[in-house]
Amino acid sequence: MTGSQPAPASPLGLHRVLDPAGVLPQAAGRLDTRPEIWPDEVRIGLERLNLDAASFRQLHEAHDGDPDKIRAAVLDIVRTRGKMQNPVTGSGGMLTGTVEEAGPDSSLGLHAGDKIATLVSLSLTPLVITDGLARWDGKSEQVPCSGYAILFGRSIAARLPDDLVAGLALAVMDVCGAPALTHRVVSHAASHAPVVAIIGAAGKSGSLSAAAARAAGAGTIIGVVPHEDEAAILADAVAGDGVHGLVDEVVIADARDPVGVSSAIASAGGPADVTVVCVDVPGCEGGAILATAQGGTVIFFSMATSFTAAALGAEGVAADVTMLVGNGYVPGHAQLAIDLIRTQPGVRGIFQRRTDEHSE
């Protein structure tokens, strides 16, 4: 460290915010990316960025899928902002790499040489790319690269498990908040063996949430999917005990059609005591609310959720439901998700299919 440090270390990374003053790193326009670490920081040598899906889609569309332009755009964002935060979507992604140096006051439990994934967003992580993204074809969210990133005192990172390939582990960790919060809510539900509905159950966060609901003591688990293909995938998926399915009932409905989705869930054993929204399309609030029993809980994990649509929608139908903003952080979330992937072949199969679809 040098004598030019502008501020004492803050566990939130406030000392790395250059502009505007006083905001959190996520809201910052530009971060200080100096490689020297403060005593509670950790520096990571980059292996791969995993761009947020919404961010990559925006870049892809804005540049007509031209790999050179997309590469240039990402490099420009990182150079200008000191972090990979898409200025249009506001979102970032996550990264994998190897710990280069851990400060003496870091409480993250990491050591030089550890292979890790960061579980805080790239939208607040100081980042420098040194290879011009020469190894990235610009065609998917998975961005192999060289350079470094900085973790703050109050960041979150998880060691990559040895028994899972990096792409699979990264995909699991990307959505690990959903099963963790689902597990907590189902465990604490007022009713014994609650009915759980998962909207978007054949996806990554949805299938993991279904497995977490089972582990937490759910009674009937109802999986909602948009069409026959996904219904077939889900119907074939078996739980880790070899007896149950990953879900008990599979129903096909458009999540944006409130009456359709709530009727489908009602006919499959609903209304649900706990409804989990895992589909990333706007307009799913009403259906989730209507599908949930009075006194029940809706967990919104979709980043396409509208706060006002949820608040006014529940009031509009006199629904006494608890509505949770899906917090991506629950203590132990990465470990819970990794354990589910290890023990639940049904979920693992869905993940392998999904990650293969998007592999290069």
Added chain:
Amino acid sequence: MTGSQPAPASPLGLHRVLDPAGVLPQAAGRLDTRPEIWPDEVRIGLERLNLDAASFRQLHEAHDGDPDKIRAAVLDIVRTRGKMQNPVTGSGGMLTGTVEEAGPDSSLGLHAGDKIATLVSLSLTPLVITDGLARWDGKSEQVPCSGYAILFGRSIAARLPDDLVAGLALAVMDVCGAPALTHRVVSHAASHAPVVAIIGAAGKSGSLSAAAARAAGAGTIIGVVPHEDEAAILADAVAGDGVHGLVDEVVIADARDPVGVSSAIASAGGPADVTVVCVDVPGCEGGAILATAQGGTVIFFSMATSFTAAALGAEGVAADVTMLVGNGYVPGHAQLAIDLIRTQPGVRGIFQRRTDEHSE
């Protein structure tokens, strides 16, 4: 009723949706406003509309405050859509009136002649205005008018209390979801006598929520306000027992400054076990999250809340907090709020000041 009814009654009002088919009344472009009621409906003779503040502000600005143009705009919206839903803000408001006719299957417990306020949004309520808004000066959200409105089987309405003037009762009912949910969350908090922070405590929903928190057994109540004037109002407000203040600590901070607001709350006895956000400006998510203890709860009542800012903000600082979308409906909410106004002179004083400020 006539033989031309297009559909059987739905408690959600689906039979009144003309366009597009299949959506809930709130999402509808146009509602059927026929005065004949279905068996579970209630028809209300209008006395006054209370336009949503955001909606009135938009109309006022779009028409340069010209009363004739604002009146014409409201009439046009109601004529075109069959409901008072501002197409820009999406919001509605509420109304007061007198029950004209209650269908034999209605479960709302209303009878002809009852003076009531509706607690569902005007954005989903079939509405006809018959006096051309001749009595409205176009200068405030309070719109005296003649005409009628329809309540569905699953709507919510409350009888107006005889001992409160209509303007005050309406203002109380407009925000009654906030104290009801605050009461529930504080009652069920994991810690005994939890620390409660109210951001925007000198406002209508904030002051009622502070009183509800006290009634629910809060320990220290910290009120956050933006400047000295509001601090003085809040510091003078006494609780109904004549001993406590409405809040225990008053702090001045900008709710949009995460570090400022969380430091202020920490220095006044925080972090909070329960944080209630009652200020209608964007960007308050980070401060509320940082001000809340691990394992605590944030309740967002502001319609300016960003879902993604809340979800990513909590993850970004590894905050294990439960984040609730402020549902405007909790059973018994109107009665709880009216009771607080009756027994808490401190809150009543704040309401009278606020409603006087906006009176015609």
